[in-house]
Amino acid sequence: MTQICASRAKAEVHDASLTLCFAARSVGEVSETWMWRQIVGMARMRVQVLTWRYINKDFFPIGSVPMTIMQEAGCWPEEASGLMRRLHRLRNLSRRNFFATTRREYAAIGRIVRAIHPDVILCQYGTMGLRMLPIARELAIPLAVHFHGSDLAGGLANRWYRWSIEAALRRFDAVIVVNTMQRDWLVAHGVDPARVHVIPCGVPTEESLPCSAKERSGSPLQFIVVSRLVRLKGVDMTIRAFASVVREIPGARLVIAGEGPERGDLETLVERLGLWDNVCFTGWLSPSEVRHALEQSDVFVQHSLVPEGWPVSVAEASAMGLPVVVTNCGGLAEQVVDGVTGLLVPAGDVPRMQESMLRLARDPHLRSRLGMAGRTRIKEEFDVKKQIAELEDVLIECARAS
Numbered sequence: 001m002t003q004i005c006a007s008r009a010k011a012e013v014h015d016a017s018l019t020l021c022f023a024a025r026s027v028g029e030v031s032e033t034w035m036w037r038q039i040v041g042m043a044r045m046r047v048q049v050l051t052w053r054y055i056n057k058d059f060f061p062i063g064s065v066p067m068t069i070m071q072e073a074g075c076w077p078e079e080a081s082g083l084m085r086r087l088h089r090l091r092n093l094s095r096r097n098f099f100a101t102t103r104r105e106y107a108a109i110g111r112i113v114r115a116i117h118p119d120v121i122l123c124q125y126g127t128m129g130l131r132m133l134p135i136a137r138e139l140a141i142p143l144a145v146h147f148h149g150s151d152l153a154g155g156l157a158n159r160w161y162r163w164s165i166e167a168a169l170r171r172f173d174a175v176i177v178v179n180t181m182q183r184d185w186l187v188a189h190g191v192d193p194a195r196v197h198v199i200p201c202g203v204p205t206e207e208s209l210p211c212s213a214k215e216r217s218g219s220p221l222q223f224i225v226v227s228r229l230v231r232l233k234g235v236d237m238t239i240r241a242f243a244s245v246v247r248e249i250p251g252a253r254l255v256i257a258g259e260g261p262e263r264g265d266l267e268t269l270v271e272r273l274g275l276w277d278n279v280c281f282t283g284w285l286s287p288s289e290v291r292h293a294l295e296q297s298d299v300f301v302q303h304s305l306v307p308e309g310w311p312v313s314v315a316e317a318s319a320m321g322l323p324v325v326v327t328n329c330g331g332l333a334e335q336v337v338d339g340v341t342g343l344l345v346p347a348g349d350v351p352r353m354q355e356s357m358l359r360l361a362r363d364p365h366l367r368s369r370l371g372m373a374g375r376t377r378i379k380e381e382f383d384v385k386k387q388i389a390e391l392e393d394v395l396i397e398c399a400r401a402s
Contacts, residue, residue, distance in 0.1 A: 018399050020045040021118035021141075023128050027067075028056040031228055033287060034201035034312050034384075035124060036060040041388045045395065048116045050109070059286050068112050070105070096167040099130035099160075110135055119399035120144060120173075126151035126165050133168055142402045144174035144395055148201075149309020149330065152182045174398045176391065178310035179331035197394050200310040200331070202387030205319050205379040220251045221361055224297035224322075226290055226313040229260030234303035234327070234347070236262070236269055241303075241353035243273050245361050252278060252361065254301075257293050259284045290316070298367060299360050300324040305347050308332050315382055318342070318374035323367045325356045341374035 022039060027049060029035070039047060039062055049067040092100050101109060113121070113135055120142045123129040129145030136143040151165075169175070169191050177183050178200045187193050223242060227233045235256060242254045256266070256279065263281065270279045285293060290313075294300070300317035307330030314335055317324055324342035326332045336342040343360070345352040360367050 018045045018120070018396060019116065019118045020047050020395060020399075021050055021113060021116050021121045022047050022124075023050045023121055023132050024124040025051065025128055026053040026055065027051045027062075028054055028060040030056065030059075030284060030287075033060075034203075036062070037202075037204070037384050038388060038391065039065055041384060042392055044392045045119075048118065050112060050116070068116075070109065070112075095134065097130050097133065097164045099127050099164050100134050101131055106135065110138070113139060113141070119402070120395050122146060122395060124148075127161070129172060130164050130168055133171060137171070140402070142173040142398045143171075144176060144398050145172045146176040146391075147182055147309070148178055149182075149307070152177070152185060152309075173402075174394055176394060179334050181307065181330055181334075182309070197390075199387055199390050199394070200335075200382055201312050201315070202382045202384035203312060203315045203319050203378065204385075205375075205383045219296070220253050221245075221249055221299075222253045222255060222297045223299045223301050223357065224255045224257065224293060224317075225301050226257045226285075226293070226317070227302060229256070229258050229262040229266060231262055232304065232306045234305045235266055237303045237305075237348070237350050237353060238301050239266065239269055239273065239275070239279065240350050241357055242279070242301075243275060244354040245357050246275060246278050248358065249361055254279045255282060255293055255297060256280065257282045257285050257290060291320070294320050294322060297322060299357065301353075301357065302326045302332070303345075303347070303353060304329045304332060306330075310335060315378055318371075319378045321371040321375040323360055323370035324374065325353065325360065336374070337377070340370070341377050342370055 020042070024035060027035060027039070039049060047065050049062065049065060050070065051067065052070045054067060054069055118141060121132055121136050121144065123132050123143065123145045126145060126147055129143065133143060166189060169186060169189060173195070175186060175191060175196045176199050177186065177196065178198070180198055183196050183198050186196050223245070225235055225238055227235060229235055239254070242252070245252050267281065270276060282293065294317055300314065300322045302311060302314055302324070304311070304327050310331040314324055314326060314332065318341060324336055326336055326342060326344060327347040328344040329347050333344060336344055338344040343356040345356055
């Protein structure tokens, strides 16, 4: 009976013919699985995707969802160089939006958006919100912007982006963020609290079966990092902390799943510390390969050095019953309950990271208790279906209010 009622409710929303233009710079990035889940998971609106790049199609299929790829429309303003960059800045001084589209691209996107005729536009990241804002205003279409982390943290160090986004915030019809720190920053900068919605990126808990302690018994203790290999992720500090674990447990392993510009330096560090037999760099992994790597691991580690939005890899590890050791940066401090679902350490504090990793290495019962508590919390509060439903609620309200 419940399923029948749910189906009727869904059909009624479809009868309203609400169309969503889902605007993203790129679809299919390995580090943005949450975006793909939103595209294929929304069931109460007709989704049409507008993007500049679609990659890894085999791993992130979108089925029958319509997509327009803007490859030929022109370069991103911030990627322009020399005279073109300066001219674009001058042209947009009056609009106070350096990230607005170029004239050629404005016309091309305008034609596409008119053809889609959406009831609301959802922009992923602040830069896309700035890009689409002039078009949405000209066509009188409500615009919602989904911020994630870098666009309200490190991105603000770019004076042109900060100058543009601070002027645009009050003009967005709805603002979605992934943690309360971001919400507080927006409210402090004059955004109406009623238009700010905290919706973390959920993960699928039904397919994330808990790792079995029985299956792991007899295997070497294994820590895992799933991350882009960039300086701000602090992977070098994780390696340094892991060295102390190896001194006490020589057979311990550290799997580093990911790719990035820091890989060469990290490999050099591993060699210098004499950890080649203990550390494995896997490179880029598909989503199914990441799940398999998590299944083979005992502890998830992430030593972020800057405020994170809502790292999905941490939530995915917790959903599989892994205890996590992470820094108390941004959304991580909200994602993990210290001493209950994982362990929090100060950013940049290698001795504290060592202490926490050793504590979990020595105590299998603690690993099990934290891991199962983390899985329960993710299932109850951060399941992807729940989060997508909340996102749809905001978008539908935004569309109907126009």
